[in-house]
Structure formats: structure tokens, C-alpha cells
Amino acid sequence: MNLVTFSGPPSSGKTAVILKTIESLHDRGLKVGVVKFDCLYTDDDLLYKKVGVPVKKGLSGSLCPDHYFVSNIEEVVQWGLDKELDLLITESAGLCNRCSPYIKDVKAVCVIDNLSGINTPRKIGPMLKTADMVVITKGDIVSQAEREVFASKVNTVNPDALVMHVNGLTGQGSFEFSTLLFDEDEDINTVKGKKLRFSMPSAMCSYCLGETRIGEEHQLGNVRKIDLGDSGV
Amino acid sequence: MYSKIEIKNTSIEEIIKKYPYIENFFKEQEIPIENKSQTLNEIFKNISSIEREDIVYSEDETAEKLIQYIKNMQEFLGVEDNTVKNLSILPGKDKEGYAEKYEKLTIKNGEIISIVGPTGSGKSRLLADIEWTASGDTPTGRHILINGEKADKKWRFSGGKKLVAQLSQNMNFVMDLSVEEFLHLHAESRLIENEDQVVERIIEEANRLAGEKFSPGAQITGLSGGQSRALMIADTAILSSSPIILIDEIENAGINREKALKLLVGEEKIVLMATHDPILALMGDRRIIINNGGIADIIKTSEKEKSMLKELKEIDSYLNELREDLRYGRELKRNNIFSLYDA
Ligand SMILES: Nc1nc2c(ncn2[C@@H]2O[C@H](COP(=O)(O)OP(=O)(O)OP(=O)(O)O)[C@@H](O)[C@H]2O)c(=O)[nH]1
Ligand SMILES: [Mg+2]
Numbered sequence: 001m002n003l004v005t006f007s008g009p010p011s012s013g014k015t016a017v018i019l020k021t022i023e024s025l026h027d028r029g030l031k032v033g034v035v036k037f038d039c040l041y042t043d044d045d046l047l048y049k050k051v052g053v054p055v056k057k058g059l060s061g062s063l064c065p066d067h068y069f070v071s072n073i074e075e076v077v078q079w080g081l082d083k084e085l086d087l088l089i090t091e092s093a094g095l096c097n098r099c100s101p102y103i104k105d106v107k108a109v110c111v112i113d114n115l116s117g118i119n120t121p122r123k124i125g126p127m128l129k130t131a132d133m134v135v136i137t138k139g140d141i142v143s144q145a146e147r148e149v150f151a152s153k154v155n156t157v158n159p160d161a162l163v164m165h166v167n168g169l170t171g172q173g174s175f176e177f178s179t180l181l182f183d184e185d186e187d188i189n190t191v192k193g194k195k196l197r198f199s200m201p202s203a204m205c206s207y208c209l210g211e212t213r214i215g216e217e218h219q220l221g222n223v224r225k226i227d228l229g230d231s232g233v
Numbered sequence: 234m235y236s237k238i239e240i241k242n243t244s245i246e247e248i249i250k251k252y253p254y255i256e257n258f259f260k261e262q263e264i265p266i267e268n269k270s271q272t273l274n275e276i277f278k279n280i281s282s283i284e285r286e287d288i289v290y291s292e293d294e295t296a297e298k299l300i301q302y303i304k305n306m307q308e309f310l311g312v313e314d315n316t317v318k319n320l321s322i323l324p325g326k327d328k329e330g331y332a333e334k335y336e337k338l339t340i341k342n343g344e345i346i347s348i349v350g351p352t353g354s355g356k357s358r359l360l361a362d363i364e365w366t367a368s369g370d371t372p373t374g375r376h377i378l379i380n381g382e383k384a385d386k387k388w389r390f391s392g393g394k395k396l397v398a399q400l401s402q403n404m405n406f407v408m409d410l411s412v413e414e415f416l417h418l419h420a421e422s423r424l425i426e427n428e429d430q431v432v433e434r435i436i437e438e439a440n441r442l443a444g445e446k447f448s449p450g451a452q453i454t455g456l457s458g459g460q461s462r463a464l465m466i467a468d469t470a471i472l473s474s475s476p477i478i479l480i481d482e483i484e485n486a487g488i489n490r491e492k493a494l495k496l497l498v499g500e501e502k503i504v505l506m507a508t509h510d511p512i513l514a515l516m517g518d519r520r521i522i523i524n525n526g527g528i529a530d531i532i533k534t535s536e537k538e539k540s541m542l543k544e545l546k547e548i549d550s551y552l553n554e555l556r557e558d559l560r561y562g563r564e565l566k567r568n569n570i571f572s573l574y575d576a
Contacts, residue, residue, distance in 0.1 A: 027372075034294075095358070097454075114407075115407055117408075118408065118418075121261070122261050122263070125287070125289055126289050129290065130289065131291045139399075140401070140403055140404070141403055141405060141407075142404060142405065142406070142407050143404050143405070143406050143461075143465050143468070144398045144399060144400060144404075144465060144468070144469045144473055144475075145415070145419040145468050146284060146406065146407060146408060146464070148395075148419065148422060148423075148473065148474065149418055149419055149422045151395075152422040153261065153422075155302070155305060156257055156258055156261040156262075156302065157261050157262070158298070159258075159298050159299075159301040159302035159305055160297075160298065160301040162390045163390060164390065165395075172357055172360075172361055173361065173364075175361065175370070175371065175372065176361065176364075176365045178390070179370070198289060199538060208402065212434070224283065
């Protein structure tokens with residue numbers, strides 16, 4: 001089985017791109033399944049179900065969604081094997097921009113959209129910096145110049161990522177993209193023993209453990225303070 | 234080119250001297266450079282763990298990414314061997330698997346080709362084949378040649394240079410910048426030299442195309458439909474890195490389409506135009522007829538057809554006048570070109 005992890009800011013077009021790509025993969029007779037990771041709510045699973053794609057969703061609730069991803073990915077892989085998939089896709093919303101649910105030696109795709117502003121490539125950090133492929137969406141509604149500037153920002157932030165433009169609505173570019181996702185020779189039976197590409201947030205603070213009171217005396221563990229310069233208190 | 238070890242141990246200053254654009258790389262990577270006489274190795278030695286985390290890449294990875302960035306940019310700048318003089322499309326098959334019946338379609342730069350056919354007939358697929366420089370590996374099985382040769386795969390994935398630039402009626406500016414700031418940003422990303430002159434020229438050309446003039450300080454998001462279209466066309470003609478321009482229907486409002494096409498052709502672009510507007514289609518040298526997923530025919534615009542252009546334009550400007558009259562609350566008046574109906 002092949003495994004590909006998709007990540008990207010909320011509403012960047014991940015599901016739209018995956019759905020269009022699956023059409024092309026289906027034409028090649030490949031069996032594709034999707035697992036969607038999200039935080040509080042998603043109905044992406046219904047969209048996948050509608051086109052007959054085996055799908056599962058996992059909501060992390062009060063946990064960090066990417067922590068939740070790593071703690072569950074092995075079970076998800078086993079589910080994919082059980083379903084006899086040729087390709088298993090995971091979709092996760094990049095909720096805090098700090099994490100990236102990418103695994104070493106597992107294809108990693110970051111989906112970002114042209115509307116999100118030219119500083120987004122820089123803002124989303126690890127999610128973009130550690131991806132193998134970057135898919136840029138929503139090129140149909142911005143100008144050529146904005147597409148060029150955006151793509152050049154992406155290239156500056158992650159110079160060796162392969163950059164592609166896919167239109168999530170019309171599917172333009174999705175056939176081409178689909179040819180890069182499945183590799184005949186790749187066969188993943190487990191992700192046990194594999195490693196994340198980038199560490200998850202470095203440590204815990206008192207608020208991770210349920211603290212709700214505000215004030216210096218309640219702050220324990222790993223605390224970072226904002227630099228307010230002279231105007232600070 | 235530096236090796237990984239060399240680039241880690243060369244001062245930032247010295248690398249910048251050789252490749253000035255890498256300042257941009259350090260900025261986007263948020264690498265805290267206090268002193269440009271330092272090397273990457275020295276910078277990483279003194280970096281806090283928080284800064285390290287923000288950069289994401291380790292010292293080694295940063296060196297690797299920097300080398301890749303320089304490679305990409307050098308290729309981007311190497312315009313000479315990138316000139317696209319012509320583009321050829323070799324036949325594949327249509328949706329039913331029948332071979333397309335034309336021999337080979339070669340389009341030279343400076344040429345305008347219209348693409349016509351009903352919705353869903355395969356116009357997008359044709360365009361996608363060109364963009365992907367298909368080599369028998371797309372659903373149509375077509376092959377794309379550039380300057381008569383099998384195309385380099387670099388056109389497929391580059392973050393910078395794309396083969397096809399696109400312009401359609403649905404596109405809008407979304408950045409909060411003035412015209413001038415915006416053009417400078419685009420020019421910077423292209424690493425061009427005489428930036429100020431180029432920006433000035435684009436604004437001038439755009440204003441020649443637009444019905445109503447705009448100033449360099451105007452916000453791009455506040456431009457009228459015609460002004461935006463004019464600016465997009467002038468910018469794409471002069472500043473886009475793509476040798477091929479696809480125009481997806483431009484409405485005839487607030488912009489001089491004939492001048493727009495002349496500008497693009499004058500910049501040696503190959504112009505593909507998906508349109509069902511007879512005036513635009515007749516401005517093309519040839520038209521590709523798409524049907525059922527394949528190229529059904531290629532028609533050269535005849536002199537007889539071209540001679541219709543004059544009367545079509547007259548009808549067109551009559552309609553435009555009527556629109557203007559409506560807009561400004563005037564009474565609609567009949568044009569004398571229709572006097573033959575008076576009998
Ligand atoms: N115009 C345009 N709209 C797009 C494109 N791609 C996606 N969209 C639209 O953008 C919206 C969000 O797309 P989704 O695919 O749901 O985004 P997502 O990243 O999966 O969102 P989450 O899973 O909720 O984070 C939808 O309304 C899509 O139809 C595109 O290329 N062009
Ligand atoms: Mg989604």
C-alpha cells in the first residue's frame with residue numbers, strides 16, 4: 001500500500017484537490033481510501049463517501065490535532081491494509097501552523113491557496129518547509145502576477161519542494177498531480193519505527209494540563225514571554 | 234557553485250556578493266543575521282533554541298536548501314536557453330480513442346490562435362497538455378514539442394517559471410497594495426534589473442488599454458473591471474515569465490481588446506484564446522476546433538472572414554454606445570448602419 005499525508009491551512013482546498021485526484025486514480029483502477037483528521041468538526045467524510053471512497057474521520061477534541069495524528073497513524077495504516085487499499089491518503093487541517101504531521105519516507109503534500117496572502121508561505125512554517133510537494137489552489141480567481149509572486153514565495157521558503165498548481169473546482173492539473181502520488185514499487189505495511197519529520201511543540205505548560213487561572217504564579221513548565229519592549233509592564 | 238561545507242563556512246556577505254538575491258532567502262527563512270561577516274556555521278552556533286525552532290531547518294538542512302535555492306534562481310535567470318520560439322502539438326486521440334486527424338500544429342511566437350468548441354469539449358485538456366508538456370503520458374496521448382524538440386521536464390514543476398500564463402474574466406486582484414507597489418513586488422520576484430522603468434512602462438501600457446485612466450497610487454483592489462483587466466494584460470505581457478498566454482474570454486467592457494492583443498504579440502508571446510466572440514476569434518491567425526476531447530480541425534482565418542471584422546466592430550461599438558447611453562440616463566438612438574431595415 002502507498003501512503004500520502006496531506007496537510008494545509010483550513011479551507012485551503014485539500015478535500016477538493018484530493019477528490020479530483022482520486023477521479024484520475026480511479027481511472028487507473030486504483031483503490032484509494034481517506035482518513036480525515038480534524039479538531040472539532042468536519043463533514044469531509046460525507047464528501048468522500050459520496051464518491052464511494054472508503055473513509056474514516058478522527059476528531060481530536062481537546063487534544064492537539066497533530067499529537068492525535070501521530071498517536072493514531074499506525075492504527076489508521078492497519079485499517080487501510082484491512083480495506084486492501086492501493087493508496088491511503090490522510091488529510092489533516094493545519095490548525096496551529098506549528099506542527100506538521102509528516103513522516104520521514106512517507107510522501108508529504110502541503111496544500112495552500114493563492115487567496116491566503118503572500119506572507120502565508122512564511123507563516124505556516126514546518127507544514128510547508130518539510131513538505132515534498134506543494135499544491136497551490138484557487139489560481140482561477142487571482143491574477144497571473146499574484147500567482148507568480150505567491151509561487152516564488154513558496155520556492156523561497158522551501159526551495160526543493162515540487163510546486164504544482166491544481167484547481168480544486170475544475171480539477172485542472174489534478175490528473176498530472178495524480179501521476180506523482182502512486183508508486184508501483186512502494187509498499188508500506190506499518191509506520192512503526194518511522195519518525196516524524198519535525199518535532200511536535202517542545203513541551204508542556206500548566207495550561208496544557210488544564211490550568212484556567214491567569215497570572216504569573218500559575219505559569220509552570222515551558223513558558224515563553226512576549227517582548228513588549230519599554231512599553232511593557 | 235558552493236558545496237555544502239563551503240557554503241556553511243563562507244561569510245553571508247561573500248555569498249550575497251555572488252548571489253544578491255539570497256538576502257530574500259534569509260528574510261523568508263527568518264534566520265537572525267546580526268552581522269553579515271558571519272558564516273552560517275557561526276550563526277547557527279549562537280542561535281537560541283527558540284530561534285532554531287522557528288527556522289525549522291537544521292544547519293545542514295539550511296545549507297542544502299540554500300544551495301537548491303541558488304540553483305533554482307540561476308536557472309530562472311538563465312533566460313537564453315529558455316526562449317520558446319515555437320510550440321508544436323502532435324496529435325493524440327479523442328474521448329472515444331479515435332486518432333486526431335491533423336498532422337502537427339506548430340505555433341510561432343507572436344501568433345494568435347483561437348480555441349473554439351462547446352463547454353466540456355476538451356479545451357481545458359488541451360491547455361493542460363501544453364502546460365504539462367505532455368509526452369504521451371496524459372489521457373489524450375498528445376506530445377508537446379518546444380522549439381521542435383521534446384520539452385524539458387523542468388516546465389512541469391518549477392515554482393518560478395511556468396510555460397503558460399492565464400488570464401480570465403473571473404480573475405481579480407486580491408492583494409492590498411497600490412498599483413505601483415504591486416508591480417514592484419512582481420518585478421522583484423522576477424529579479425529584473427531596470428525595475429522602475431519596467432513598472433512605469435506597464436502602467437503606461439495599461440492606461441492605453443483601459444477606457445478610464447488610473448494613477449500609480451490607486452489600490453489594485455479598487456480598480457474597475459476594465460482597469461483591472463488592462464493592468465493584468467499589460468503586466469502579463471511585460472513581466473510574466475511565461476512564453477505562452479492563454480486568454481479565457483475577455484469581455485468587451487472598459488478595455489481595448491485589439492490593442493491588448495497587439496501588446497501581447499509585440500512582446501513575442503504565443504497567444505491562445507478560448508473565445509466564442511466572433512470579433513476576438515477573427516483577430517486570431519488560425520483557430521483550433523475542439524470536439525469530443527480531440528482537435529477536430531484547424532482553420533486558417535480567411536481574408537473573406539477577416540473582411541467581416543470591420544462591420545462586426547461597427548455593430549460592437551454601436552452596442553457599446555447604447556450601453557453607455559443607458560448608464561448615463563440618455564435616450565437610446567438608432568444607428569444609421571441599420572437604415573436598411575427601415576423599408
Ligand atoms: N475558486 C476555487 N475554489 C476552490 C478551489 N479549491 C477549493 N476551492 C473551494 O474552497 C473551499 C474549501 O475547500 P476544501 O477542499 O473544503 O478545503 P479543505 O482544505 O479540505 O478544508 P478543511 O478540510 O475544512 O480544512 C470549497 O468551497 C472549495 O470549493 C480552487 O482551486 N478554486
Ligand atoms: Mg477538507
